[in-house]
Amino acid sequence: MLSIWRISWRNITTNNKKRFFITLLAIILGTSFVTAMLVADKTTKDVFDYYEQMYVANADYWVLSDEHSYSEEMISSIQNDSAVTGTLLALDKQAFFELESDHSLNERSVRITGVNDQNSPLLKLPVIEGSLDNKGIVITEAVANLLGKKVGDTVRFTNMGEAKVSAIVEYTQLLASPSNWERAESTSFRILAPLDMLREWTGQYNEISYMRFQTKGDGEELFHSLQQSFLGSSVFIQPVVADDLQSNDIGGIYTFFYIIAGLSIFISGFIVFNMIYTSVIERKKEFAIMKSLGYTQSAVSKLVLIEMILLALIGTAIGVPLGIWFGDMFIQALLSVFEFDMVYTLNWELPTLVAIIIGFLYPIVFSLFPIYNAGKTSLLFTLKMANERDGSTRLHILRAVVGVGLLCFVFIDHPVTYAAVLASVILLFPLLLIGLSKIFTPILKSFFNYPGIMATKNLFQQINRNANTAAILAIGISVILLLGAVVESAPQGYEKEIRSTYGGDMRVTSELSWSAEDITKLLSYPAVTDVKPLAEAAPITWETVNEGKRQFSVISVSEDGPSLFADLQEKDLYKALTQKSTVLLGDRAFEEWGGNIGQSIRMNSPSGEQSFEVIGVVKTSHHSGYVAFMDATNLSNEFGWTNSFDLLLTVNSKAIDSTRDQLWSDFGNHLSKVQTVEDEVESTTSAISGMNELILVMLLIIIGLASIGTANTLLMNTYERKFEIGTMRALGFTKQQIRNMILAEGLLIGLSGVIGGIATGIVLIYVTSKSELMEGFISFQFPISNIILAMIAGVTLSLCAAWISSKTASKLDIQSSLKEG
Amino acid sequence: MIKVNNLKRDFLQGQQRTQVLKGIDLAIEEGEFVAIMGPSGSGKSTLLQLLAGLDVPTDGDIQINNKFLNKMNEKERTIFRRKKLGFVFQNYQLLSTLTVEENIAFPLHADGKLTNEKSKMINALIHSVGLEGLNHKRANLLSGGQQQRVAIARALVNNPTVLLADEPTGNLDRAMAEEILGLFLKFHRQNKQTIVMVTHDIFAAGFADRIILFRDGVIDKVISRKDSDYAKYLANFMA
Ligand SMILES: Nc1ncnc2c1ncn2[C@@H]1O[C@H](COP(=O)(O)OP(=O)(O)OP(=O)(O)O)[C@@H](O)[C@H]1O
Numbered sequence A: 001m002l003s004i005w006r007i008s009w010r011n012i013t014t015n016n017k018k019r020f021f022i023t024l025l026a027i028i029l030g031t032s033f034v035t036a037m038l039v040a041d042k043t044t045k046d047v048f049d050y051y052e053q054m055y056v057a058n059a060d061y062w063v064l065s066d067e068h069s070y071s072e073e074m075i076s077s078i079q080n081d082s083a084v085t086g087t088l089l090a091l092d093k094q095a096f097f098e099l100e101s102d103h104s105l106n107e108r109s110v111r112i113t114g115v116n117d118q119n120s121p122l123l124k125l126p127v128i129e130g131s132l133d134n135k136g137i138v139i140t141e142a143v144a145n146l147l148g149k150k151v152g153d154t155v156r157f158t159n160m161g162e163a164k165v166s167a168i169v170e171y172t173q174l175l176a177s178p179s180n181w182e183r184a185e186s187t188s189f190r191i192l193a194p195l196d197m198l199r200e201w202t203g204q205y206n207e208i209s210y211m212r213f214q215t216k217g218d219g220e221e222l223f224h225s226l227q228q229s230f231l232g233s234s235v236f237i238q239p240v241v242a243d244d245l246q247s248n249d250i251g252g253i254y255t256f257f258y259i260i261a262g263l264s265i266f267i268s269g270f271i272v273f274n275m276i277y278t279s280v281i282e283r284k285k286e287f288a289i290m291k292s293l294g295y296t297q298s299a300v301s302k303l304v305l306i307e308m309i310l311l312a313l314i315g316t317a318i319g320v321p322l323g324i325w326f327g328d329m330f331i332q333a334l335l336s337v338f339e340f341d342m343v344y345t346l347n348w349e350l351p352t353l354v355a356i357i358i359g360f361l362y363p364i365v366f367s368l369f370p371i372y373n374a375g376k377t378s379l380l381f382t383l384k385m386a387n388e389r390d391g392s393t394r395l396h397i398l399r400a401v402v403g404v405g406l407l408c409f410v411f412i413d414h415p416v417t418y419a420a421v422l423a424s425v426i427l428l429f430p431l432l433l434i435g436l437s438k439i440f441t442p443i444l445k446s447f448f449n450y451p452g453i454m455a456t457k458n459l460f461q462q463i464n465r466n467a468n469t470a471a472i473l474a475i476g477i478s479v480i481l482l483l484g485a486v487v488e489s490a491p492q493g494y495e496k497e498i499r500s501t502y503g504g505d506m507r508v509t510s511e512l513s514w515s516a517e518d519i520t521k522l523l524s525y526p527a528v529t530d531v532k533p534l535a536e537a538a539p540i541t542w543e544t545v546n547e548g549k550r551q552f553s554v555i556s557v558s559e560d561g562p563s564l565f566a567d568l569q570e571k572d573l574y575k576a577l578t579q580k581s582t583v584l585l586g587d588r589a590f591e592e593w594g595g596n597i598g599q600s601i602r603m604n605s606p607s608g609e610q611s612f613e614v615i616g617v618v619k620t621s622h623h624s625g626y627v628a629f630m631d632a633t634n635l636s637n638e639f640g641w642t643n644s645f646d647l648l649l650t651v652n653s654k655a656i657d658s659t660r661d662q663l664w665s666d667f668g669n670h671l672s673k674v675q676t677v678e679d680e681v682e683s684t685t686s687a688i689s690g691m692n693e694l695i696l697v698m699l700l701i702i703i704g705l706a707s708i709g710t711a712n713t714l715l716m717n718t719y720e721r722k723f724e725i726g727t728m729r730a731l732g733f734t735k736q737q738i739r740n741m742i743l744a745e746g747l748l749i750g751l752s753g754v755i756g757g758i759a760t761g762i763v764l765i766y767v768t769s770k771s772e773l774m775e776g777f778i779s780f781q782f783p784i785s786n787i788i789l790a791m792i793a794g795v796t797l798s799l800c801a802a803w804i805s806s807k808t809a810s811k812l813d814i815q816s817s818l819k820e821g
Numbered sequence B: 001m002i003k004v005n006n007l008k009r010d011f012l013q014g015q016q017r018t019q020v021l022k023g024i025d026l027a028i029e030e031g032e033f034v035a036i037m038g039p040s041g042s043g044k045s046t047l048l049q050l051l052a053g054l055d056v057p058t059d060g061d062i063q064i065n066n067k068f069l070n071k072m073n074e075k076e077r078t079i080f081r082r083k084k085l086g087f088v089f090q091n092y093q094l095l096s097t098l099t100v101e102e103n104i105a106f107p108l109h110a111d112g113k114l115t116n117e118k119s120k121m122i123n124a125l126i127h128s129v130g131l132e133g134l135n136h137k138r139a140n141l142l143s144g145g146q147q148q149r150v151a152i153a154r155a156l157v158n159n160p161t162v163l164l165a166d167e168p169t170g171n172l173d174r175a176m177a178e179e180i181l182g183l184f185l186k187f188h189r190q191n192k193q194t195i196v197m198v199t200h201d202i203f204a205a206g207f208a209d210r211i212i213l214f215r216d217g218v219i220d221k222v223i224s225r226k227d228s229d230y231a232k233y234l235a236n237f238m239a
């Protein structure tokens, strides 16, 4: 048994070192790419879970109100309940930092949360410096850095008071704050203060905004009895649910990167296939001899299988650790692109296990056919077959017909179209390669002289293998171009969606509900032409069809209210919503819920547990679609949410900034947030624009990987043509001419790969832009910068790949080539 | 005119140095047809490859048309080869992807642009080796004899100073061999083509003006058609 392993090892390492290394490199890259994605995905999920868990801490329920605050007496019974093991009282208050440096009110706005115990197990604060002494304020590191404050320094609040910093903590959702002044324009800072201190500053002695509590067991009984007892009051109770889908959509981004990882596996799998297939054909004679010596079919297959297992093992052993490292870099890049101010620890154990399995299996899966083929080697095998041109004319015609047939899928709006187009590209590539070679012949001739012409003839000799190699490059390029186009037009798509569903130009959020006088005052602003109230009930917990607990907000809509979602049948939907117990879901919420239109969704409303019929799914920019809409009347009467803390303003675009300043000075004592459409567009799209650079890096990696395939193919072509190359040398080709010939071959493969890739990419982009499924999210466009990069990288890297073989070819010894021929 | 002076070629095999050519002196006149014979392993092919500039001697000089082949670098030798020499191999060594015409034209293409005049010459050559009508046929689809004709035309396409042939009839049956040798003789007589041919076949050697016998890397004997004992020698050999 040991000896067969040793024989295999010798076969892969001594027969053809360069090819061995190139194939190994492809496996390593493919494996490390997948590993990186798995590690990054898992780690990112863990990071968000970690922060979500930290936010939830040990709390099981919380009692809130649809007003800014409520009297502590409402919950005194809970504090004394024997089933309750811990409570935390909190009061939110809007304030402004008092700073030496010059910043607008808007930038300085801060929400202070007063808590009765900073050390409560219902509150998890990752302290970096200082201690939670319930005497001073707690701020995040980012805020400390921006304000230039250290533990013990004093922070002052306009018209309120001052406090010492008692602790600096890591990022946590409760204290999510801007980390630069630019971001501070549209988001408030958040800090933690002792409840007593905040009450003293505000005079709200008996008031709290919410209370969280922990129960013995699940506390269901207490929950239901409290739900009953709070009916009719402004106070309501919700279970605490860890669900951050409203604040981020990072999972969607990974779908995207998994597509690229799958692509890299496919490319490196193809390289493995090519290598092992050629190696089997080269060694047919050897296998025939083995069989004549009594080896069985399966023994021959086993020998090749073991070679592959060895390659896969080495590839995994190097690729997986490398991938973990890539994954680490990838998360850093991703978090910085999304400006997430988070600390993470790499979670590599489980992803590594999965990666090891994938990394080990896929090279073997891709080599199964050649391995089977090796076993089938006939005893009467003649060497001549290896020199025969592959594929008959009839096969070529069949390939072309099927290829064109598959291309017709372009006219069908279905996800399968993408697979059909890619398959058709592979099938049609021999034709394309032949056509392009003919077109490029004059150019090659003027660049490389006769070696250029020989190059085209050589390519035709192994047309299928060369065409497959170029097709792989083309597919890599086309998929990345499509993804690039998606990323590039996503900001436009999002912007369109935000502008059409924001409901105004400016959203103004207050701690208190807006009074009629406030609205009159706002309408008196010269720049403000319209003011519409918006009620958002939050947090509302609900159940998926699989009874998973989730949390989102429910927003009021009405026909004469602001337009908060986009739908062709908007009017009908408004009308249908006026029916009792009906609700519309945003698309992401609908997906997470998992039910069908017409079914009911269960929610914990301020008026207790209720069921609502889902009458439609709509697109909306609010919480990126993780939201529900309810008729305004139903929201207050049936659902039990009566107040509105938000106003949507229609503002003259020239006066946005002055309006914002005026708002803060007029309503500063209860205003908590002023956000414009532009702010929302900017914060949504800036992260996506950052992804453009990631896409460019991916493009380079994929082209690089495909070029490894080109190097491998050309190397195989060279070894196979060893005797012909010897003959050419004997007949007067100089070494340089031999080198030029192979460079020209690489150039042809590279060029046709790039051209085919760009053409395919444009077809895919066109299909996507026309697709009803995408609802016009991407517009048809030529991603010029990506195309240019693909061209330069594709041609350059193909030439580099060819250079390796050209070196080998020019070093071939004429005499020995002639002798064996 | 070819002049070989004290030509030595050693091969290293591991630690072992074997002397394949042990100091050959030889002169071949312009227009001469020389056959080289000798036992297997005596160094005939080695000499021919040195003459063709496919290999470099360990010691000694090779002069062709007063140019020292052994003093040229690799590139100069390659260019000299394609301009001045023609080589015919035992196993034809045609390029399988090319047609008959393209195979013949290869040395000219390698050297630069193909002129009209040269194209005409290729056609004439195809005619004179008897392959009319096969111009555009792929070379590897031809019979052995036809392939060797292509190889001869290819070797002559640059008007070589000398045509070198290593067992050109070795893979052919008697009738085919005779036709090929007939072609050699034709070019030798009509165009005063200098030919150096290695052969195992005394019948083939009989076409030459002079026969050089090799043994263990040295020239054992030279017999010329002019020598009085030439006929006797041939007869002996055949018997
Ligand atoms: N590249 C090489 N490396 C080592 N030894 C070599 C090399 N080329 C030739 N030889 C050796 O040199 C000797 C002469 O070889 P050569 O091919 O010249 O013989 P030959 O006379 O042509 O024989 P044959 O009639 O069999 O063709 C042989 O022993 C051969 O093994």
Ligand SMILES: [Mg+2]
Pocket: B044, B045, B046, B166
């Ligand atoms: Mg020989």
